[in-house]
Amino acid sequence: MIVIALETSCDETSVAVVDHDRLVAQSTYSQIKHHQAFGGVNPGVARRAHEERLPLLLKRTLARTHTTFPNQKACDCLYCRSPRRSSLVVHRSSIDAIAVTVGPGLPPALEVGLRTAKEIAILHSLPLIPVNHLEGHIASVFLKRSSGAPYVKNIPQLQFPFLSLIVSGGHTELVVTEMNDERLKMKDYENNSSSILHPSSLISHLLLGQTLDDAAGEVIDKVGRELGLGYPAGPVLEHMARLGNPKAYPFPLPLKNTPQSDLNFSFSGLKTKAVQMLVGDHRIGTYTQRPRSSNVARRSIQDFSASFQQAVIDALAFKVTRAVKHTGIKQLVLTGGVSANLELRRQLRQVMKACGGQLFTAPIGFTGDNAGMIGLAATFAYNRGEGLTSPEEIEAVDRQPNLQFPLTK
Ligand code: KG4
Numbered sequence: 001m002i003v004i005a006l007e008t009s010c011d012e013t014s015v016a017v018v019d020h021d022r023l024v025a026q027s028t029y030s031q032i033k034h035h036q037a038f039g040g041v042n043p044g045v046a047r048r049a050h051e052e053r054l055p056l057l058l059k060r061t062l063a064r065t066h067t068t069f070p071n072q073k074a075c076d077c078l079y080c081r082s083p084r085r086s087s088l089v090v091h092r093s094s095i096d097a098i099a100v101t102v103g104p105g106l107p108p109a110l111e112v113g114l115r116t117a118k119e120i121a122i123l124h125s126l127p128l129i130p131v132n133h134l135e136g137h138i139a140s141v142f143l144k145r146s147s148g149a150p151y152v153k154n155i156p157q158l159q160f161p162f163l164s165l166i167v168s169g170g171h172t173e174l175v176v177t178e179m180n181d182e183r184l185k186m187k188d189y190e191n192n193s194s195s196i197l198h199p200s201s202l203i204s205h206l207l208l209g210q211t212l213d214d215a216a217g218e219v220i221d222k223v224g225r226e227l228g229l230g231y232p233a234g235p236v237l238e239h240m241a242r243l244g245n246p247k248a249y250p251f252p253l254p255l256k257n258t259p260q261s262d263l264n265f266s267f268s269g270l271k272t273k274a275v276q277m278l279v280g281d282h283r284i285g286t287y288t289q290r291p292r293s294s295n296v297a298r299r300s301i302q303d304f305s306a307s308f309q310q311a312v313i314d315a316l317a318f319k320v321t322r323a324v325k326h327t328g329i330k331q332l333v334l335t336g337g338v339s340a341n342l343e344l345r346r347q348l349r350q351v352m353k354a355c356g357g358q359l360f361t362a363p364i365g366f367t368g369d370n371a372g373m374i375g376l377a378a379t380f381a382y383n384r385g386e387g388l389t390s391p392e393e394i395e396a397v398d399r400q401p402n403l404q405f406p407l408t409k
């Protein structure tokens, strides 16, 4: 199945062509510089930037892949017209469906992608597949290159059910993902291996826990802003932390004394504590790259960054360990913008190893929001019967800013 996918849930405008699990092409525009002055994502600015960029990205991605809609004439670019060269390009003249993120996300931002997807679906009589952004983040680990090689090398070892930790600027969720393969129920089903893309593969997700207040990336950005690290602070904080002492400043472990079955997170206490330390007792000051900034100030910012990053990692690792014990599932997928953090990856890999399990991380370059993961998640949704074909059904689809997986019992 060839899907065009649109992602506009937050501050990345992204379009992809996905052929089953293979990413054929993807164009992403990051709006970071539009939001820097606000120190966070401004929803109105995000909407305008999506409106400006989405048509351009769509055109570029389709042209690059020589993809056309079913009721259009074949691609007539120079490559496709030349009989000698045409063997060099992949002709994808038939798109099977259009996928779009419907939530969770910022309402004005989600609306841009959804409106465009509806227009395309109705104009070209294509099914519309509404996609849960969180399912997209989980699907990112299964993406393959256009050559068919998986981005995540150890992915063949991942088995259902598995746990996922989604950590980004808007999310901190622990999820369990299962697959019911109808073929396994058939007597004459000879091959016992199940494919994530087979039409009988029904992938479903249940929520084990989520943040009760701020998301992990959100507090990293807020504390980073107090430190003067700019927006988004995550990558700079990681860089500073690499040079600092993670034990220099003490932070509490949130929700430590809750029952073993509690798999929720809380980060607002860490944020408050960090800000108190910055402006109160320790007066660390802010980071500037000017040579005037003294070595002592630089050192303390590095130590503070390392200590705060460690506090966030400890909070995540604590609940991951609990989730493994609680569910007995020993394979964890780590995904979302914060999963780009190499120290988080390293420590969670150790945690999973200590539990006798294994960590699978979103491919670098696909940790943040991207349309490729939405295109693959669309196939999961399509197999569950979530593709819509009638214009009435398509028109009725609404954005779902607070979309969430169902809770485990
Ligand atoms: O998934 P994402 O691109 O967008 C959202 O859906 O939020 O995640 C962005 C978040 C920001 O909070 C950013 O500071 C954080 O991911 N982030 C990092 C790193 N790279 C991005 N946090 C820690 N370490 C990083 N290397």
Ligand code: ZN
Binding pocket: 133, 137, 168, 336, 337, 368, 369
């Ligand atoms: Zn995201």
